[in-house]
Amino acid sequence: MNPTAYIGVSAVLFAIGVFGAIARRNVITVLMSIELMFNAANINLVAVNRLMYTASSMGQVIALFSITIAAAEAVVGLALVLAIYKKFDTVFVENFNLLKG
Amino acid sequence: MLELTPWIFLLPFLSFSIILFFGRWLPLKGAIVGIVSISLGFILSAALFFSGVTGHLTLPYLWQVPWFSFGSYQMTLGVYVAGETVCMLFVITLVSLLVHIYSLGYMHGDPRFKRYYAFLSLFTASMLGLVLADSLFTLFACWELVGLCSYFLIGFWFEKSAAAYAGRKAFITTKLGDLGFLVGLLLLFSITGTFSIPQLQELAHGGVLPVGLTGIACLLLFCGAMGKSAQVPLFVWLPDAMEGPTPVSALIHAATMVTAGVFLVARVFFLFEINPMVLHVVAAVGAITALCAALMGLVPEDIKRVLAFSTVSQLGYMMVGMALGGPQVGMFHLTTHAMFKAMLFLGAGSVIHAVHTNDIWKMGGLRKKMPVTFVTFVIGVLALAGIFPLSGFFSKDQILHAAIASGNIPVFVLLTITAGLTAFYMSRVAVLAFFGEPRDHHAYEHAHESPIAMTLPLVVLAVPSIFLGAYLFHGETFARLIPMQLEHEVYHVSTTLVAVVSGVVALAGIVIAWLMYGARLIDYESLYSKFNLLWRFLYARMGFDGVWLFLVEAADRLAGFLAALDYHVLDQGIVDGSGSLTVLFSKIGRWFDDTIVDNLVDCWGWLFAGGGNLVRASVSGFVQNYLLYIIVGVSLILAFRIYF
Numbered sequence: 001m002n003p004t005a006y007i008g009v010s011a012v013l014f015a016i017g018v019f020g021a022i023a024r025r026n027v028i029t030v031l032m033s034i035e036l037m038f039n040a041a042n043i044n045l046v047a048v049n050r051l052m053y054t055a056s057s058m059g060q061v062i063a064l065f066s067i068t069i070a071a072a073e074a075v076v077g078l079a080l081v082l083a084i085y086k087k088f089d090t091v092f093v094e095n096f097n098l099l100k101g
Numbered sequence: 102m103l104e105l106t107p108w109i110f111l112l113p114f115l116s117f118s119i120i121l122f123f124g125r126w127l128p129l130k131g132a133i134v135g136i137v138s139i140s141l142g143f144i145l146s147a148a149l150f151f152s153g154v155t156g157h158l159t160l161p162y163l164w165q166v167p168w169f170s171f172g173s174y175q176m177t178l179g180v181y182v183a184g185e186t187v188c189m190l191f192v193i194t195l196v197s198l199l200v201h202i203y204s205l206g207y208m209h210g211d212p213r214f215k216r217y218y219a220f221l222s223l224f225t226a227s228m229l230g231l232v233l234a235d236s237l238f239t240l241f242a243c244w245e246l247v248g249l250c251s252y253f254l255i256g257f258w259f260e261k262s263a264a265a266y267a268g269r270k271a272f273i274t275t276k277l278g279d280l281g282f283l284v285g286l287l288l289l290f291s292i293t294g295t296f297s298i299p300q301l302q303e304l305a306h307g308g309v310l311p312v313g314l315t316g317i318a319c320l321l322l323f324c325g326a327m328g329k330s331a332q333v334p335l336f337v338w339l340p341d342a343m344e345g346p347t348p349v350s351a352l353i354h355a356a357t358m359v360t361a362g363v364f365l366v367a368r369v370f371f372l373f374e375i376n377p378m379v380l381h382v383v384a385a386v387g388a389i390t391a392l393c394a395a396l397m398g399l400v401p402e403d404i405k406r407v408l409a410f411s412t413v414s415q416l417g418y419m420m421v422g423m424a425l426g427g428p429q430v431g432m433f434h435l436t437t438h439a440m441f442k443a444m445l446f447l448g449a450g451s452v453i454h455a456v457h458t459n460d461i462w463k464m465g466g467l468r469k470k471m472p473v474t475f476v477t478f479v480i481g482v483l484a485l486a487g488i489f490p491l492s493g494f495f496s497k498d499q500i501l502h503a504a505i506a507s508g509n510i511p512v513f514v515l516l517t518i519t520a521g522l523t524a525f526y527m528s529r530v531a532v533l534a535f536f537g538e539p540r541d542h543h544a545y546e547h548a549h550e551s552p553i554a555m556t557l558p559l560v561v562l563a564v565p566s567i568f569l570g571a572y573l574f575h576g577e578t579f580a581r582l583i584p585m586q587l588e589h590e591v592y593h594v595s596t597t598l599v600a601v602v603s604g605v606v607a608l609a610g611i612v613i614a615w616l617m618y619g620a621r622l623i624d625y626e627s628l629y630s631k632f633n634l635l636w637r638f639l640y641a642r643m644g645f646d647g648v649w650l651f652l653v654e655a656a657d658r659l660a661g662f663l664a665a666l667d668y669h670v671l672d673q674g675i676v677d678g679s680g681s682l683t684v685l686f687s688k689i690g691r692w693f694d695d696t697i698v699d700n701l702v703d704c705w706g707w708l709f710a711g712g713g714n715l716v717r718a719s720v721s722g723f724v725q726n727y728l729l730y731i732i733v734g735v736s737l738i739l740a741f742r743i744y745f
Contacts, residue, residue: 096722100721
């Protein structure tokens with residue numbers, strides 16, 4: 001099948017992730033969108049590796065690392081959300097405006 | 102003997118200080134100190150004079166000490182004794198001594214007796230300093246001092262407003278002449294570079310001085326002489342100066358201060374000779390003065406005023422003698438005149454002391470009551486009129502002879518007429534005062550001969566009045582002292598002829614006066630009414646006073662105008678005005694600073710604050726907005742990188 005399609009999928013997934021990170025009310029959903037952006041980047045890495053650098057498998061290795069770090073970062077993110085929920089008693093982002101000014 | 106000359110000046114000066122500070126405790130209130138110091142001076146001066154006329158004196162004598170220097174010029178202090186100095190020393194010390202003695206009687210009981218003697222000493226000292234001075238600078242200083250002393254002495258009885266006025270008038274009128282003197286002195290210094298008289302003499306004889314400028318300088322110096330020696334038109338102070346005590350008039354206005362101007366001309370004659378125009382001017386002024394004063398002397402009723410005008414007239418004679426005959430002729434007349442004029446003044450003082458009035462119309466027949474005064478006064482009148490063989494005859498005739506021999510016929514005619522007038526008005530005074538019937542019986546009753554202190558000087562002065570002229574004239578006597586004489590024989594006229602002419606004129610004057618006032622054969626009352634206008638013109642001193650008052654008035658107005666100008670335009674207008682202008686400008690500056698500058702600064706701040714406020718809107722506190730900004734920014738950068 002057309003190898004360029006994989007890069008397209010990655011781009012579309014990334015765009016959806018961006019939209020979600022910007023435009024969702026629930027902070028958990030924003031975290032999910034960020035995970036989506038991660039996955040899109042991973043797909044992109046593997047696809048480019050398969051298409052252009054067939055001799056090397058570097059892309060796949062990086063993707064593997066990326067998945068690990070994404071998982072770690074998700075943990076951190078959720079810990080932050082828990083802390084915020086303890087303070088604000090809500091998960092909707094429009095209430096988190098202490099940085100205003 | 103000549104080395105002692107500085108003491109002639111110093112002794113009276115010291116006596117002035119002593120009398121002023123210690124006079125209260127001294128006998129006779131310090132008059133003794135004055136008399137002693139002047140006597141010593143007189144002895145020395147007489148010795149110098151007589152050894153000078155007998156040829157035993159080596160002149161000129163110079164003694165100088167360096168005083169101070171300015172620039173490259175060294176000023177000196179010292180004495181320079183020449184023939185005219187010796188002559189003046191003799192005259193000044195003799196007359197001053199006699200006036201000191203006379204004043205013991207005349208000023209007896211005056212509350213300011215001490216001050217009078219102090220000023221007499223100071224005056225004598227300054228006059229002696231003037232004649233002894235070796236530089237024109239010290240001469241001028243003494244000149245001014247003499248003027249100051251005359252102010253003090255004329256206005257001695259200053260409670261009388263006329264006396265105070267006369268003192269001021271004398272000082273200011275002579276000061277006007279002194280202004281010319283000062284300018285001339287400075288001009289002379291700029292031409293010659295020296296004030297010292299012997300040095301000036303050398304320069305003059307060396308022929309290196311510019312004729313025109315020296316002439317101008319000499320004319321300016323003569324202005325000073327005109328003021329001091331009462332020439333027309335600066336004579337106006339002398340008649341008024343009679344308000345002072347009579348011995349003061351005898352000293353100052355007969356023998357000393359007024360002769361300072363004549364002396365000056367003699368002293369720097371070598372400068373006056375350089376430009377012939379100067380001597381012509383001097384002769385003209387002298388001749389006019391002689392005639393005008395003689396005319397003015399015809400009318401006054403105050404005995405002293407007649408003598409004052411006579412003095413002015415004779416000073417004119419002296420100036421003519423100086424200019425046409427040289428210093429010998431001028432100084433000769435100065436010397437003889439000093440003797441008999443002082444005697445006349447002292448005699449007038451004696452008469453005033455006796456009848457307590459100056460008015461000759463209130464006198465009469467006093468010859469019986471005051472014989473000594475009468476005889477000496479008549480001697481004085483005859484000497485002044487120039488009757489042979491009294492002293493005035495010789496000196497006056499020398500002047501007349503010099504006038505005609507040098508070809509100045511107009512001057513000769515003026516002087517001869519003046520001689521006649523002189524004889525007339527003096528005889529008028531003598532006849533009215535001493536002859537005839539007393540006009541004021543009350544005054545006549547109380548009249549008596551004056552005390553010995555007053556009559557002794559009269560007798561003493563009578564001797565030189567009679568004999569000094571002949572003595573100095575015979576042989577080379579006076580010529581040994583002052584050898585300088587101008588020689589120009591335009592006309593060969595024998596001295597005998599001149600003597601006869603002047604003698605006839607003088608006798609005519611005396612006879613007419615006797616006929617008018619003594620024998621009453623000519624009716625003077627009808628003459629007065631017929632020539633009333635002329636009489637009033639002469640009585641008003643030919644209007645010179647009016648002219649000077651007008652000029653003074655004008656100067657006063659000018660000064661007032663300039664003062665107002667200075668105040669309103671300069672002080673208020675310019676200075677205050679510029680101050681106000683500065684204040685105005687500073688107010689504008691302040692407004693500018695407050696409104697514009699401050700607001701500009703505020704605007705700038707407001708700009709930033711506004712900008713900040715604008716940007717603050719983007720700091721919403723929502724993390725998602727921040728994420729959006731990031732995404733947009735990255736997209737723009739990527740686009741930028743891809744397409745450019």
